[in-house]
Amino acid sequence: MPDIILKYQAEIWQSIGETFVMVGLSIAFALLVGLPVGTLLYLCRKGQLLENRSIYSGLNIFVNIVRSFPFLLLVVFLIPFTRFIVGTAIGTMAATVPLSIVAIAYYSRLVEQALLEIPRGIIESAVSMGASVLEIIFKFLFVEARSSLVLGLTTSTISFISYSTVMGIVGGGGVGDFAIRYGYQRFETELMIYIIVMMIIFVQAIQFTGTTIAKKLDKK
Amino acid sequence: MVISLQNISKSYQQHQSILQAVHSVSLNIDKGEIHGVIGASGAGKSTLLRLMNVLETPDQGTIVVNNQTLTTLPNRKLREARRSIGMIFQHFNLVSNKTVFDNVAVPLELTGYSKKAKVDRVNECLKFVGLEHKAEQYPAQLSGGQKQRVAIARALANRPAVLLCDEPTSALDPQTTAGILDVLKTVNQEFGVTIVIVSHEMDVVRSICDKVTVMDGGKILETVSIETEPYMIPDNDPKWFLEQLTEKERNSNA
Numbered sequence: 001m002p003d004i005i006l007k008y009q010a011e012i013w014q015s016i017g018e019t020f021v022m023v024g025l026s027i028a029f030a031l032l033v034g035l036p037v038g039t040l041l042y043l044c045r046k047g048q049l050l051e052n053r054s055i056y057s058g059l060n061i062f063v064n065i066v067r068s069f070p071f072l073l074l075v076v077f078l079i080p081f082t083r084f085i086v087g088t089a090i091g092t093m094a095a096t097v098p099l100s101i102v103a104i105a106y107y108s109r110l111v112e113q114a115l116l117e118i119p120r121g122i123i124e125s126a127v128s129m130g131a132s133v134l135e136i137i138f139k140f141l142f143v144e145a146r147s148s149l150v151l152g153l154t155t156s157t158i159s160f161i162s163y164s165t166v167m168g169i170v171g172g173g174g175v176g177d178f179a180i181r182y183g184y185q186r187f188e189t190e191l192m193i194y195i196i197v198m199m200i201i202f203v204q205a206i207q208f209t210g211t212t213i214a215k216k217l218d219k220k
Numbered sequence: 221m222v223i224s225l226q227n228i229s230k231s232y233q234q235h236q237s238i239l240q241a242v243h244s245v246s247l248n249i250d251k252g253e254i255h256g257v258i259g260a261s262g263a264g265k266s267t268l269l270r271l272m273n274v275l276e277t278p279d280q281g282t283i284v285v286n287n288q289t290l291t292t293l294p295n296r297k298l299r300e301a302r303r304s305i306g307m308i309f310q311h312f313n314l315v316s317n318k319t320v321f322d323n324v325a326v327p328l329e330l331t332g333y334s335k336k337a338k339v340d341r342v343n344e345c346l347k348f349v350g351l352e353h354k355a356e357q358y359p360a361q362l363s364g365g366q367k368q369r370v371a372i373a374r375a376l377a378n379r380p381a382v383l384l385c386d387e388p389t390s391a392l393d394p395q396t397t398a399g400i401l402d403v404l405k406t407v408n409q410e411f412g413v414t415i416v417i418v419s420h421e422m423d424v425v426r427s428i429c430d431k432v433t434v435m436d437g438g439k440i441l442e443t444v445s446i447e448t449e450p451y452m453i454p455d456n457d458p459k460w461f462l463e464q465l466t467e468k469e470r471n472s473n474a
């Protein structure tokens with residue numbers, strides 16, 4: 001183990017922990033909120049089962065606005081909201097608020113796209129069997145789209161990691177912030193490179209895991 | 221009478237104009253009948269079939285199936301009613317990420333079968349279509365004819381009174397078509413299931429139907445009773461293909 005890493009061992013572990021909290025909560029919100037929102041986007045589209053123009057437009061505009069914001073501006077813009085939700089605008093927990101909102105918007109769009117790939121005929125056969133909308137979602141849509149849903153979550157996770165690296169501006173910490181503060185600002189170039197290499201390996205591992213699971217799930 | 225359409229119309233908004241896909245059609249289909257619907261592309265055959273289980277909501281008219289007026293049923297009741305109306309499609313529409321077994325099990329799960337009863341019924345249906353040995357395979361591993369057999373097993377799982385078929389053999393070669401038609405005939409004779417079959421293939425309709433409705437431009441031209449003629453089952457011999465090809469040529473040369 002290089003000396004420089006041993007020297008900053010405690011700080012490195014802490015920053016990894018912070019990244020895990022920020023990215024982990026983003027993934028949780030992507031699944032708990034983004035997945036239902038994306039499904040609703042899909043179902044409320046023109047010609048789909050729950051066709052509803054106002055719900056579709058509302059969700060669609062939310063997703064577009066969040067996704068078109070430059071991320072740092074979104075973080076700043078959301079400060080009052082963040083303060084309202086977690087009581088403070090500074091720290092790792094505060095940083096998860098804008099991250100989670102981006103996560104919801106980002107993943108819901110990928111969910112909508114994954115569901116749009118399902119052949120219409122499958123849904124028709126489900127309706128002809130007398131399935132309810134919930135049954136169609138769980139027994140048909142999510143089953144048929146499961147490998148795209150996993151791939152989408154993999155892509156999203158990697159984006160969340162990338163977004164989380166700039167959360168230093170609200171004291172969110174994390175690996176990216178550590179690399180900037182210690183590696184860049186204190187001229188510990190070696191340390192910075194180690195951190196970058198670590199992140200590359202980490203992202204590769206996530207992509208590999210996601211692709212492998214998706215492949216396993218895909219029987220088409 | 222197991223299916224009765226009274227004065228049914230269905231139109232679609234297409235760009236600026238309105239397209240009348242089915243135009244005040246009335247049609248009665250008796251219990252135990254195999255009823256064909258034939259006509260040119262765009263005649264409204266599929267739309268008519270999809271109206272029979274209200275996959276398409278009619279603009280006007282009444283649809284009665286199994287003594288239930290589907291057009292006035294509340295949503296929940298309509299879903300229940302659909303369980304006794306099976307449907308199969310040209311492109312099979314199986315869930316590709318479910319095994320053959322699980323595909324056939326879905327309608328039973330929707331009806332709330334117990335685990336044990338479900339397993340028994342799925343195996344029974346797969347045996348009927350001759351695919352019990354494929355239970356653990358996925359649709360992608362099956363031929364077109366096998367996929368359609370799975371779709372038939374799935375449609376029969378809930379013991380429907382009616383089976384609606386939209387071009388069930390149009391994606392299949394002649395040999396496989398003959399096999400599927402045999403299965404459908406058996407379904408009709410053994411279980412007394414009323415079958416409505418939409419097709420544009422004259423041979424198919426002629427070989428299996430008791431009555432045929434001819435459609436044109438969204439209207440019924442006529443419904444006639446026919447004598448069934450056996451579907452010409454070609455053997456698998458490549459020579460047969462050659463013979464057919466050269467015979468055609470000879471005829472056109474003559």
Ligand SMILES: Nc1ncnc2c1ncn2[C@@H]1O[C@H](COP(=O)(O)OP(=O)(O)OP(=O)(O)O)[C@@H](O)[C@H]1O
Nearest residue numbers: 232234239241260261262263264265266267268420
């Ligand atoms: N969902 C829809 N939206 C708009 N128009 C439709 C829709 N479904 C059918 N149509 C139109 O209604 C007419 C009848 O269609 P239908 O599918 O019933 O014809 P078909 O007789 O089954 O033809 P084919 O042999 O090509 O399957 C066609 O002109 C078609 O374009």
Ligand SMILES: [Mg+2]
Nearest residue numbers: 265266267387
């Ligand atoms: Mg058709």
